[in-house]
Amino acid sequence: MTVTGKISAIRGAGPAPAHRRRLLDQDWPRLLRAGAVLALGQVFIALSGMPVSFDRRLLIDPVLSLGYLSLLWLPLVVGYWVGREQVLEGMAAYTRGGRDVAAGAIAGLLGNAGLTLLVLGITHFDIRDPLVNWSPQLLDILEFEESVWLGTLIWPAIGAGTGALGGGMHWAGSRTSRTTVTVLLSVFGTAVLESVITDLTQGFHVEAVSDWLYGPKRGLTYPAAIAVAATAVGVMTGLAAYRASPARDGRTTRGNGAATVGGSESARPAWRRMPTRRAMNLVLTVAAIVVLPLFLGRLTNELLANVGLFILLALGLNIIVGLAGILDLGYVAFFAVGGYSVAVLTSPGSPRFDPEIPWFGALFAAMLLAGLAGLFIGAPVIRMRGDYLAIVTLGFGEIIRVLLLSDWLSGTFNGAQGITNVPGVEVFGLATVRGFEPRSVLYLVLVFCAIAVYVSWRLENSRIGRAWMAIREDENVAEAMGVDTVSAKLMAFVTGAVLGSFSGAILSAKVGSVFPHSFAIIVSIVILVVVIFGGMGNIPGVIAGAVVLIGILGGPNQPGLLQEFAEYKILIYGALLVWMMLQRSEGLIPNMRRARELHIDEMNQDVWLRAQAAADDAHNEGGNPRGGRL
Amino acid sequence: MLEITGLHVEFGGLHALNNLDFTVEEGEIVAVIGPNGAGKTTFFNVVSGMVKPTEGRLLFQGRSLLGLDPNKITARGIARTFQNVRLFNNMTVLENVMVSQHCRTRQRILDALLQTRRFRTEEALVRDRGKEVLGFFGTRLTGYRFDQPASVLSYANRRRLEIARAMATSPKLILLDEPVAGMNPVESAELTQLIGKLRDEMGYTIVLIEHDMSVVRDISDRVVVLDHGEAIARGTYAEVSANPQVIEAYLGQTTDGS
Ligand SMILES: Nc1ncnc2c1ncn2[C@@H]1O[C@H](COP(=O)(O)OP(=O)(O)OP(=O)(O)O)[C@@H](O)[C@H]1O
Ligand SMILES: [Mg+2]
Numbered sequence: 109m110t111v112t113g114k115i116s117a118i119r120g121a122g123p124a125p126a127h128r129r130r131l132l133d134q135d136w137p138r139l140l141r142a143g144a145v146l147a148l149g150q151v152f153i154a155l156s157g158m159p160v161s162f163d164r165r166l167l168i169d170p171v172l173s174l175g176y177l178s179l180l181w182l183p184l185v186v187g188y189w190v191g192r193e194q195v196l197e198g199m200a201a202y203t204r205g206g207r208d209v210a211a212g213a214i215a216g217l218l219g220n221a222g223l224t225l226l227v228l229g230i231t232h233f234d235i236r237d238p239l240v241n242w243s244p245q246l247l248d249i250l251e252f253e254e255s256v257w258l259g260t261l262i263w264p265a266i267g268a269g270t271g272a273l274g275g276g277m278h279w280a281g282s283r284t285s286r287t288t289v290t291v292l293l294s295v296f297g298t299a300v301l302e303s304v305i306t307d308l309t310q311g312f313h314v315e316a317v318s319d320w321l322y323g324p325k326r327g328l329t330y331p332a333a334i335a336v337a338a339t340a341v342g343v344m345t346g347l348a349a350y351r352a353s354p355a356r357d358g359r360t361t362r363g364n365g366a367a368t369v370g371g372s373e374s375a376r377p378a379w380r381r382m383p384t385r386r387a388m389n390l391v392l393t394v395a396a397i398v399v400l401p402l403f404l405g406r407l408t409n410e411l412l413a414n415v416g417l418f419i420l421l422a423l424g425l426n427i428i429v430g431l432a433g434i435l436d437l438g439y440v441a442f443f444a445v446g447g448y449s450v451a452v453l454t455s456p457g458s459p460r461f462d463p464e465i466p467w468f469g470a471l472f473a474a475m476l477l478a479g480l481a482g483l484f485i486g487a488p489v490i491r492m493r494g495d496y497l498a499i500v501t502l503g504f505g506e507i508i509r510v511l512l513l514s515d516w517l518s519g520t521f522n523g524a525q526g527i528t529n530v531p532g533v534e535v536f537g538l539a540t541v542r543g544f545e546p547r548s549v550l551y552l553v554l555v556f557c558a559i560a561v562y563v564s565w566r567l568e569n570s571r572i573g574r575a576w577m578a579i580r581e582d583e584n585v586a587e588a589m590g591v592d593t594v595s596a597k598l599m600a601f602v603t604g605a606v607l608g609s610f611s612g613a614i615l616s617a618k619v620g621s622v623f624p625h626s627f628a629i630i631v632s633i634v635i636l637v638v639v640i641f642g643g644m645g646n647i648p649g650v651i652a653g654a655v656v657l658i659g660i661l662g663g664p665n666q667p668g669l670l671q672e673f674a675e676y677k678i679l680i681y682g683a684l685l686v687w688m689m690l691q692r693s694e695g696l697i698p699n700m701r702r703a704r705e706l707h708i709d710e711m712n713q714d715v716w717l718r719a720q721a722a723a724d725d726a727h728n729e730g731g732n733p734r735g736g737r738l
Numbered sequence: 739m740l741e742i743t744g745l746h747v748e749f750g751g752l753h754a755l756n757n758l759d760f761t762v763e764e765g766e767i768v769a770v771i772g773p774n775g776a777g778k779t780t781f782f783n784v785v786s787g788m789v790k791p792t793e794g795r796l797l798f799q800g801r802s803l804l805g806l807d808p809n810k811i812t813a814r815g816i817a818r819t820f821q822n823v824r825l826f827n828n829m830t831v832l833e834n835v836m837v838s839q840h841c842r843t844r845q846r847i848l849d850a851l852l853q854t855r856r857f858r859t860e861e862a863l864v865r866d867r868g869k870e871v872l873g874f875f876g877t878r879l880t881g882y883r884f885d886q887p888a889s890v891l892s893y894a895n896r897r898r899l900e901i902a903r904a905m906a907t908s909p910k911l912i913l914l915d916e917p918v919a920g921m922n923p924v925e926s927a928e929l930t931q932l933i934g935k936l937r938d939e940m941g942y943t944i945v946l947i948e949h950d951m952s953v954v955r956d957i958s959d960r961v962v963v964l965d966h967g968e969a970i971a972r973g974t975y976a977e978v979s980a981n982p983q984v985i986e987a988y989l990g991q992t993t994d995g996s
Contacts, residue, residue, distance in 0.1 A: 570857070
């Protein structure tokens with residue numbers, strides 16, 4: 109009696125089940141906070157000029173431009189965020205229910221009221237002076253080229269709608285929300301990838317596909333957008349059905365041969381099959397990468413070549429930051445050393461060094477010099493830790509640029525005029541790689557990317573790679589365990605520097621010229637963002653990071669797919685970096701070691717236990733006859 | 739094997755170690771005990787090179803250890819564990835014991851890049867030695883555990899892995915800083931036995947810091963008692979535990995129940 113009494117008392121004291129909560133029973137302070145943040149964010153985006161400069165880029169032909177999208181995504185995110193888990197007694201739990209939808213809607217409504225205020229403010233007061241980026245087009249966009257009243261009323265409604273959608277992600281359950289996200293991303297992706305897809309269809313002579321997909325003014329056509337969405341839904345449901353189907357399990361067990369000892373059979377092939385499947389995937393990927401550029405047009409090849417240059421840089425920095433854990437903010441120095449060494453040695457336009465040597469010769473010199481630069485920068489900072497180290501490397505990165513720019517060395521580097529007339533790459537008399545042939549540049553870049561991947565991969569699984577990781581984990585302990593930390597860290601600098609110099613060497617041959625301003629601090633920062641965004645210490649992650657970020661946004665001096673972003677990409681890179689740091693996120697593809705989840709461990713444990721049991725059985729069976737004989 | 743005379747360590751006026759004399763003979767198990775803050779861990783830090791003494795002589799196998807970096811000292815044959823377990827958490831169990839063979843291996847970067855014969859044989863050796871060392875603790879750190887990140891191990895297993903990592907450096911002298919802290923009595927008894935095996939079967943000389951008096955009693959040949967950075971007593975467990983100075987400084991406080 110008392111016990112049940114207590115239980116009911118506890119129930120009564122605890123929160124009521126989510127579905128019984130009234131929609132408006134919300135955490136209002138939190139909602140207000142989220143609404144205020146959203147309002148600030150939206151007004152900031154509007155006044156930064158993004159909606160205006162992105163408006164020309166249509167995503168879905170008549171209805172959605174990138175400009176409007178820039179005002180739509182934030183309510184979605186905030187809507188998701190306010191409906192997020194609730195922490196009860198230290199346990200995070202998702203409270204699924206209409207409450208989340210309402211919360212999202214309210215936050216979206218409140219936030220977009222900021223835009224309403226902005227519209228009213230603009231129409232009633234002259235705020236042109238303090239707000240430089242304000243333009244009449246912004247007002248047009250915010251009013252949907254109709255009236256002020258439409259503008260003031262519709263934004264909160266849109267906010268409520270998108271916020272509700274964001275909040276509804278929790279309510280809908282993981283499968284539906286995953287499908288929704290996939291649909292949104294695939295429509296967005298197809299729209300963004302317009303130039304690449306058009307290029308591809310031209311390469312394969314199926315222009316009809318891209319003609320149907322995209323309207324005359326760029327952007328997906330209506331039916332095409334629906335078709336893409338439908339395909340995405342189809343693929344998702346198909347995949348889900350495939351995963352759930354018993355046929356899949358049946359096929360795999362049949363493939364394993366006759367079932368003898370169930371445990372050991374299912375254990376062994378799981379390990380065995382992996383490498384072959386991975387090898388097949390690898391071969392296919394490599395083949396695709398080798399063949400694909402043949403079918404791509406100039407623009408896409410150029411884009412991919414730029415992405416490749418940054419993959420090289422990111423892989424190099426990944427060795428220093430991701431593996432050895434040394435936060436190097438001056439990585440651009442090695443890029444510059446590579447670029448300038450090749451330019452000075454190969455160009456007839458360089459003031460000194462008259463006998464010009466071929467690119468491959470210059471590359472060796474560049475590697476050597478970059479290695480020396482690695483030692484030179486590494487040696488003084490090797491005993492430093494954390495913040496100090498980061499700041500000193502930042503300084504070294506700048507020093508190199510200033511040296512290149514200086515009058516003192518202008519006899520060699522030509523100061524601000526830079527070095528022009530850098531010839532292309534003669535590949536052993538077979539072909540010449542020049543900047544105006546993006547395809548050949550891309551192949552050259554790919555070869556060096558392959559080298560960089562190989563080097564990273566081999567070193568990661570070797571004595572020095574383990575030493576780097578140990579230093580990253582705990583430098584003092586690494587040293588106490590016998591790791592020569594000084595030489596290991598220097599080695600990280602040298603290796604990273606050499607990989608970075610490849611990129612510089614290709615860049616100067618590709619562009620045909622080098623200037624000091626191409627090697628500003630921002631390059632270091634962008635490479636760092638790529639590495640962090642992709643997943644520190646993880647080769648596929650770093651590559652994915654470069655493909656996504658450099659591909660879409662572009663590098664500091666290189667355009668990406670969304671050329672409209674050019675003005676804003678530094679802002680976006682900065683925002684990304686801050687966000688990644690705040691979330692302590694592990695990146696797109698986290699380091700496998702870190703991300704390994706508990707259930708995988710449990711699975712491994714199971715597999716291992718069964719294998720042990722099977723081995724014991726086998727042992728006993730083998731032992732018994734002998735025992736009989738004795 | 740280890741001869742220390744007149745060792746002083748100061749941290750900004752605080753005498754963490756004060757005129758400490760200490761010798762360890764080959765094949766001994768010496769326990770260092772003393773109240774909290776007595777300077778026991780500092781003593782280990784000095785021997786392993788992580789803290790530089792202000793004064794004193796440190797001889798290991800007749801050669802001075804002064805001024806050597808920790809990794810050089812490890813290469814000479816002194817390995818240690820840490821009181822507050824400090825594993826390489828994001829590396830796998832096997833990698834933890836592979837990396838600590840660093841100073842016993844010679845492969846160069848080019849070997850790894852070219853996958854030379856030398857690289858492959860050495861890598862296989864390192865791996866096997868790692869597995870062998872982990873196997874010392876039964877099946878607790880073997881099998882599927884090889885590839886688990888060290889961070890998922892239980893507390894007791896982390897302590898075991900710390901010892902395994904020290905063993906993998908192929909030392910002559912092992913310094914164990916509170917090896918059984920936080921273990922339950924069964925685990926503690928088991929590990930005590932293993933520490934005995936470390937000496938008897940592996941031939942290591944062992945210095946251990948321990949608060950658990952039953953472990954000290956069971957295992958140590960000699961006990962050194964530190965208080966305020968000074969050695970206030972030495973001798974067998976029986977001698978030391980009868981010493982009134984020790985009882986006042988230490989035993990009286992913590993073992994009044996037993
Ligand atoms: N790096 C350091 N800097 C300053 N003071 C230190 C440092 N390391 C240790 N000390 C001080 O030296 C004294 C001895 O510390 P130590 O860690 O050696 O004690 P301990 O005997 O290991 O104690 P416990 O039993 O708690 O582990 C303490 O007062 C401690 O605060
Ligand atoms: Mg201590």
